[in-house]
Every structure is written in C-alpha cells, then in structure tokens.
Amino acid sequence: MNKAFRALTTGGVAAVSMGAILLGAAGPAAAMGKDGNLEVHEFGLFYYQNQSGCVFDLYGEDLNFNDNYFKSGCTGAGALVNDNTESYKNRDVYAWKVATDANIDGNVGEIPSNYSGNASTTFKNKISSATYTLHP
CATH class of the missing domain: 2.60.20.10 (Crystallins)
Incomplete structure (x- = not known):
C-alpha cells in the first residue's frame, strides 16, 4: 500500500469516526429547543x-x-x-x-x-x- 493511499484511507476512517461522534453528540442537542420548556443553553x-x-x-x-x-x-x-x-x-x-x-x-x-x-x-x-x- 503506498503512503498516499494509506494516508487517504486513515484520514477517511478518522473522518467517518469523527462524523459518528458528531452525530451522536448532536442527538441530544437536536432534541433541545422548541419543546415548550426553557432549559439551560436556550x-x-x-x-x-x-x-x-x-x-x-x-x-x-x-x-x-x-x-x-x-x-x-x-x-x-x-x-x-x-x-x-x-x-x-x-x-x-x-x-x-x-x-x-x-x-x-x-x-x-x-x-x-x-x-x-x-x-x-x-x-x-x-x-x-x-x-x-x-x-x-
């Protein structure tokens, strides 16, 4: 495997992992707001x-x-x-x-x-x- 390909695939895995983390973190945040209850950070x-x-x-x-x-x-x-x-x-x-x-x-x-x-x-x-x- 050449160095460029390896860097690309490693970066891709990291990007997918970061995306999953961000999506998981966005879950509770996405549920906040517009529910009729004023919470912290709103x-x-x-x-x-x-x-x-x-x-x-x-x-x-x-x-x-x-x-x-x-x-x-x-x-x-x-x-x-x-x-x-x-x-x-x-x-x-x-x-x-x-x-x-x-x-x-x-x-x-x-x-x-x-x-x-x-x-x-x-x-x-x-x-x-x-x-x-x-x-x-």
Missing part, C-alpha cells in the same frame, strides 16, 4: 410579560417565526409565535439577536447571556426572527 420568548404564559424556546437560530406555534398546556397555546411575544429570558452562554422582521431584518436588538426582561415597545409583539451571536 433562549426563550414568552407569550406574556414577566416571562409568563407559553415559552418559545430556541437552541439554534430561527430566521422566520411565521411557521412556529406555542406548545399546548399554557396560556397562549396554539398561537403563532410571530409578532406574539412580550418578554424573554436568555439561558444561553451566548447573546441572542432578535428582529422585528424575518431573516434578522427590521429593528434588531441584542439580549445578553443570562438576562431576562420585558420587550420594549419597539419589540413587544413584533419579534419575527432570532439568532445567537458567536461571542459569549
């Missing part, structure tokens, strides 16, 4: 002020809330998330950006890590998208 938008009512919890970005609904078992259940949130809580290590239009457009605000509050008049019942930032 960002939540609440139906009412003071972090009450249903929560729309995000683990990863969502650039358009127009196809998201609040889960059952709370005040606001079944309501469209888009333009329908009054407060927030960031339980993530990263800051989150929210915007009044899809694709982080329109008015954009940033919510620091481990911060909660009520949306300002600019954002109250107007948030349509969110993404996390890459700086903690």
Whole structure:
C-alpha cells in the first residue's frame, strides 16, 4: 500500500469516526429547543410579560417565526409565535439577536447571556426572527 493511499484511507476512517461522534453528540442537542420548556443553553420568548404564559424556546437560530406555534398546556397555546411575544429570558452562554422582521431584518436588538426582561415597545409583539451571536 503506498503512503498516499494509506494516508487517504486513515484520514477517511478518522473522518467517518469523527462524523459518528458528531452525530451522536448532536442527538441530544437536536432534541433541545422548541419543546415548550426553557432549559439551560436556550433562549426563550414568552407569550406574556414577566416571562409568563407559553415559552418559545430556541437552541439554534430561527430566521422566520411565521411557521412556529406555542406548545399546548399554557396560556397562549396554539398561537403563532410571530409578532406574539412580550418578554424573554436568555439561558444561553451566548447573546441572542432578535428582529422585528424575518431573516434578522427590521429593528434588531441584542439580549445578553443570562438576562431576562420585558420587550420594549419597539419589540413587544413584533419579534419575527432570532439568532445567537458567536461571542459569549
């Protein structure tokens, strides 16, 4: 077996192994978010002020809330998330950006890590998208 082929096959096995590890690690992470329970490492938008009512919890970005609904078992259940949130809580290590239009457009605000509050008049019942930032 020549050196180039060996390096290629060894690298291929390592890549497959790393892929399996990453897929295995993504399992629990993929299950987080959008389940109606605000957990550590998630960002939540609440139906009412003071972090009450249903929560729309995000683990990863969502650039358009127009196809998201609040889960059952709370005040606001079944309501469209888009333009329908009054407060927030960031339980993530990263800051989150929210915007009044899809694709982080329109008015954009940033919510620091481990911060909660009520949306300002600019954002109250107007948030349509969110993404996390890459700086903690």
